[in-house]
Amino acid sequence: MKHISILSLYDATLTSIDSSHQLFTRVNDFIKYQGKPPFYQVEIVGLTKNMKLGDGHYTIRVDKTIDQVNKTDVIVLPLLCGDFPKAIAKNKKYADWLIGHYHNNVEIVCLCVGSFFLASTGLLNNKQCAVHWAAKNEFQAMFPAIKIIDDTIITDEKGIYTCGGGYSYLNLILYILEKHLGREISILASKMFEIDIERKSQNPFAIFIGQKRHNDELVLKAQEFIESNPTATFSVPEVCEQFSVGRRTFERRFKKCTSNSIAEYMQRVKVEFAKKHLETGQKTVNEIIYETGYNDIDAFRKVFKKFTDLSPVDYRKKYSN
Structure with missing residues (x-):
């Protein structure tokens, strides 16, 4: 059984936390129908027992605080919204915990612009990162040493997975399911949740925004x-x-x-x-x-x-x- 920790980051979107939880949990039901034991243990993890999201509009009660998680196999970083530098500062207390677990062979699944927080930890240094086309210029300005991938949706490098484009994180989760459980389960999840499994590129959705954050x-x-x-x-x-x-x-x-x-x-x-x-x-x-x-x-x-x-x-x- 793989233990999944979905982080309840400050300024995270509730939908990205909930849909990640739903997908990984429902896969256990698919496997159960096949007469097999559950594969995932899914928990929402935070700094405190009650985490406020969406400028305080939502409160989420987590399963565990990070100091209660002794061992996990996969950490999911949800999609962030709002001011990225402020979000990074608010979530700084997660950084050492995340770094420590990654160096203990834990996979990190980063949803869309959750990559801003992940990049701030240094774990993306010398790695590729898929970035939403609308956030590319800001990401590049903040983290010039990281190689941005903005044409494909998913990157997979040394146990870190990133994706670009709003709800394309659903495709990233399907990709993780295929890696863990095989193509058949990934296709089944695609059909049950009606996610286009063949979506590979951001290009059809992108609007060109010229990089103008320079002084020339x-x-x-x-x-x-x-x-x-x-x-x-x-x-x-x-x-x-x-x-x-x-x-x-x-x-x-x-x-x-x-x-x-x-x-x-x-x-x-x-x-x-x-x-x-x-x-x-x-x-x-x-x-x-x-x-x-x-x-x-x-x-x-x-x-x-x-x-x-x-x-x-x-x-x-x-x-x-």
């Missing part, structure tokens, strides 16, 4: 210029000429500040422009592509799929009003 005024002006002209057909040399800077040096500065080359940034702005028109407009797909400034329809389709994992046609089917 010229790069900021270039970003604003590109974003203000999504249908323009200017080249990278023309952007550099617009600001009277040498291409090689400025491209290096731009990439350092934004994590995108100038060409990639222009592509992503055009893709966002196309996505909005595909979602709401009545124009044909080809008309929208031409409006972005592309004359080569196949070339744009390749760029669009690179950033969304969908063709423009499939994107319209998925998101049009």
Whole structure:
């Protein structure tokens, strides 16, 4: 039997705690129907017996406090909300306990932006971390040494599992079930809870938000210029000429500040422009592509799929009003 400790972190969402508890607990019922003993012992663990969540709107009574947990096999870090630096400070008392258990071969399952707290402990150093696309820039600014993965949903590295994207933590739990109990149980849980087990990428859901938390005024002006002209057909040399800077040096500065080359940034702005028109407009797909400034329809389709994992046609089917 594996013991699971779901941490009741300050500023955690109640839904991520409860749904984790529900999934792992219900799996015991699935196994029971197969005539097998329960596999998980699931407990909610906190600093005190009664933990307040959601700015005090909810109170959760935990099964144990952390000092009462002598041994566990899996620690689940729930999704956090609000101000991440404040949430990290509030949960600091969990850090040594978490680090100690990890070094005692305990698995850590981190749900979405619970990764901000996990990163603050140092346990993600020199590891990959999946981060919600909307939190990527803030995470990168706070933890520049951690390698962010923002295209796939799940990472699995040295006993630490992370996931990016709001409710994609449900897919991470299915992934853990498969590792512990096999594909059959994971598929059964997927069917019972109606979770899309094949969801692998954040890209179809992501909205491009340019990284602007830097102090390079010229790069900021270039970003604003590109974003203000999504249908323009200017080249990278023309952007550099617009600001009277040498291409090689400025491209290096731009990439350092934004994590995108100038060409990639222009592509992503055009893709966002196309996505909005595909979602709401009545124009044909080809008309929208031409409006972005592309004359080569196949070339744009390749760029669009690179950033969304969908063709423009499939994107319209998925998101049009």
